[in-house]
Amino acid sequence: MQAKRKLLTMERKLKLGIVGLGRGFTVLLPTLIFHPRLEIIAAADIRAEARDRFELDFGGRAFETIEEMCEKADIDVVYIATPHFCHADHAVAAARAGKHVLVEKPMALSLEDCTRMIEAAASENVYLLVGPSHSYDLPIIETKRIIDSGSYGKLHLVAGINYTDFIYRPRRPDELNTAQGGGVVYSQAAHQIDVARFLCGGLINTVYATTGNYDSSRPTEGAYSAILKFVGGAVANLTFSGYGHFDSDEFCDWRGETGKPKDPKNYGAARRALGELRSSSDEGKLKADRAFGGRSSFKLPNSPPQGLTHEHFGFLVVSCTDCDIRPMPSGIRIYANEETIEHPLRPPAVPRAEVIDELSAAILDGVAPIHTGKWGRATFEACMAVVQSANGKGEVALKHQVSAGD
Secondary structure (H helix, E strand, C coil), rough: CHHHCCCCCCCCCCCEEEEEEECCHHHHHHHHHHHHCCEEEEEEEECCHHHHHHHHHHEEECCCHHHHHHCCCHHHHHHHEEEEHHHHHHHHHHHHHCCCCEECCCCCCCCCCCHHHHHHHHHHHCCCCECCCCCHHHHHHHHHHHHCCCCCCEEEEEEEECCCCCCHCCHHHHCCCHHHHHCCCHHHHHHHHHHHHHHHHCEEEEEEEECCCCCCCCCCCCCCEEEEEECCCCCCEEEEECCCCCHHHHCCCECCCCCEECCHHHHHHHHHHHHHHCHHHHHHHHHHHHCCCCCCCCCCCCCCCCCCCCCCCEEEEEEEEEEEEEEECCCCEEEEEEEEEHHHHHHCCCCCHHHHHHHHHHHHHHHCCCCEEEHHHHHHHHHHHHHHHHHHCCEEECCCCCCCCC
């Protein structure tokens, strides 16, 4: 089917429409602005203040619904950054309008919705990609190349830990409701599992996991530990806690997840800010203020951010027969049998450029993408298995796994 897709010419950029001008959009905004193969054309958001700000900043058109945007705006691709429970309907609407789709993780909140999205994209002959996720990060891509070279033997183990303050950042009610995609499993395990799948070949046999809710005021999973067994024998052991005590960025040269320098003196900032709020409605207002068009939203940058390293998702060690590999924000360190080897990586010119690189290569050049709808469904299935296993299902066998590029 890919060979039949009409390729856009190399002479022009992809024309982008955005659905959901919230926090996810603002994190990706420097990428969208400065990537050389992308042009922001239109947006859709239910908030009038966000639409007004978009038209002021970008000079493009802003709409209240995705359907109106797809009908009236001259766009090639729709980036979906709405709440998790909206992803499926928005992706299907974009695909049925003949637009390629980039949808945030988690892809959807049920396997049925994931399949509905995949089928809609296939029927309209458009691409469906899921991201950003940290499996797009250049240190992870380079680690995969080292593994695939065979220079250090067979891959055996991936061990990852990430300790953050995720659960105490400002949240909407749905972000604290597991059934609506809230909590750390669907938001954060989607990253960690995606990285492990990418490194280990994609095909998970079984998942065994536990989850934790250690604070009744935040009624969703705030921690998990999972063992993933892969076809071929590799195992991933993944742990995440969002309870704002230990910070695993200490293991990453005090670089935050997005590659920015981090001051350890700001320890406990998220808890303190939350503790100063008087009510849950105040928390919702603080969340809205930080969205695009809100009172605290930032000004558009005039140039790509400086001083960044590559992004990361906590401490990670990859074990092969003859080495351990540690991907880090600034490069790769190989612990071989008799020496350590450093592979420094040049800092990114544009943050998260790899996401748009893959998207544009698919649409403009016909290069088969990795992070397809089927790939996203497989990662969601593994996240769902974490919840199922923790709720008494034991070791859960998976049925919808795919290799990279399938």
